[in-house]
Amino acid sequence: MAAAKYIVGNWKLHGSVQENAARLAALKAGCRSDVALAVCVPFPYLAQAQQALQGSAIAWGAQNVSEHAKGAFTGEVSAAMLTDFGCSCVIVGHSERRSLYGEDDATVARKVQAAAAAGITPIVCVGETLSERERGETAQVVTRQLAAVLVHVSTETKRHMVVAYEPVWAIGTGLAASEEDVREVHALLREQLERAGAANARLLYGGSVKASNAKTLLNIANVDGALVGGASLNAEEFLEIAQAARA
Ligand code: PGA
Numbered sequence: 001m002a003a004a005k006y007i008v009g010n011w012k013l014h015g016s017v018q019e020n021a022a023r024l025a026a027l028k029a030g031c032r033s034d035v036a037l038a039v040c041v042p043f044p045y046l047a048q049a050q051q052a053l054q055g056s057a058i059a060w061g062a063q064n065v066s067e068h069a070k071g072a073f074t075g076e077v078s079a080a081m082l083t084d085f086g087c088s089c090v091i092v093g094h095s096e097r098r099s100l101y102g103e104d105d106a107t108v109a110r111k112v113q114a115a116a117a118a119g120i121t122p123i124v125c126v127g128e129t130l131s132e133r134e135r136g137e138t139a140q141v142v143t144r145q146l147a148a149v150l151v152h153v154s155t156e157t158k159r160h161m162v163v164a165y166e167p168v169w170a171i172g173t174g175l176a177a178s179e180e181d182v183r184e185v186h187a188l189l190r191e192q193l194e195r196a197g198a199a200n201a202r203l204l205y206g207g208s209v210k211a212s213n214a215k216t217l218l219n220i221a222n223v224d225g226a227l228v229g230g231a232s233l234n235a236e237e238f239l240e241i242a243q244a245a246r247a
Contacts, residue, residue, distance in 0.1 A: 005218055005245035006162065006202050008123060008226030009039040009051060009232025010091060022051035025118025026235035033057040035242045036225070038089050039232065040123075043077055046085035054086065061089035061120065064097060067110035079118035082097040089121040091227070095129075095146070095168045105148030112149050116157035123227065124149055125206070126189070130169035138167075142185060143192055150196040158198035163189060164227040172230060177207055179220055186222035192195050211237045213246035 015023075018043070031037055038059040041049045049060040066076035082090060083221045093108035093116060103111075108124065115122040126145040142165065150158060165185050170177050177185075182205050193201045206215050206227030217223060225245065232238045 003202075003224070004034055004036045004216045006036045006038070007238075007242050007245050008037075008061075008089065008091075008162075008164075008204065008225065008227050009238055010094070010206075010227055010229045011039060011041050011232060012063065012096075012229060013042065014233055015042060017045070017046055017048060020048055022233045023233070027058055027238065028056045029078050030199050030235065030239040031056060031242065032143045032246070033060050035243055035245045037238075040089065040091050042123060046082070048086065050086045058185035059088040061087040061091070061123075062235055063091045063094065064214060065090045065092065065111050065115050065120070065122075067107060069114070079114045079120055082115075082120055087120055089123055089162070090115050091164075092122045092124050093149075094125045095127055095166060095171060099168075105145055106152075108145070109149045112161065113153050113157060115207075116139050116153060116160065117214055121160055121162055122157075123164055123204070125227070127166040127171075127207070128170050133167065133169065138185065140190060143175065144187060146192055150192070150198065155197055158193075158196060159199070162202045162204060163171060163193070164204040164206045165189060166227060167204035168207075172208070174208050176196075176209060176213050177205070177219060179216060182217060182223065186220065191210050209241060211240035212243065214241040215247060225232050 092111045097103045112122040126142045128141040202224040205223040209226045
């Protein structure tokens with residue numbers, strides 16, 4: 001599969017109307033259409049992202065979505081609401097959601113299905129913690145997390161979903177996984193996707209991706225793109241990562 005690499009920025013809990021305006025304008029001015037770029041912004045800024053990026057080659061999305069369509073769920077945001085703001089993707093099951101907000105595998109699976117049913121590409125995050133890695137449980141953890149989603153979703157969803165391998169110990173630490181670790185886990189996940197009839201699902205790597213290591217990470221077999229946190233807050237660096245994806 002020689003499709004363009006997919007580079008997704010995860011802004012997390014950062015930004016302001018003013019700050020975003022400058023960042024979005026810089027991204028729009030600097031992007032080229034031969035890499036698939038997307039930014040996942042905080043909910044209140046979806047309208048701003050939509051307005052700023054409409055007509056550009058950059059897509060936008062959210063960082064979470066409710067598993068529910070509507071009802072008495074105070075504080076939740078549904079997939080249909082995301083489509084109202086032109087979102088094409090949403091991050092689901094990020095390790096911060098799992099560890100800080102108690103999202104378990106089953107919840108993540110329901111959110112993936114809710115997003116896909118609304119026509120939004122779910123970017124499903126999987127990844128082991130440092131202690132799980134030290135106990136030699138990496139393969140077991142990531143395959144369990146992915147399996148929970150694969151059994152739950154339709155064949156159509158499987159074909160269009162994106163999976164991001166984000167080792168928890170590599171997130172925000174400045175210490176990306178080694179080439180060997182990424183190669184090994186991505187091969188494992190690819191095999192699992194193939195067995196589940198999702199051979200074409202894109203597999204991203206995330207965890208301390210920067211301009212300086214992007215090229216190396218993006219050249220590893222079965223790495224179809226990157227999910228970028230901290231470095232996506234700097235438009236120039238994010239565009240450099242996109243440039244690395246092109247080379
Ligand atoms: P990081 O975050 O690039 O800052 O490590 C990645 C993520 O959490 O998606």
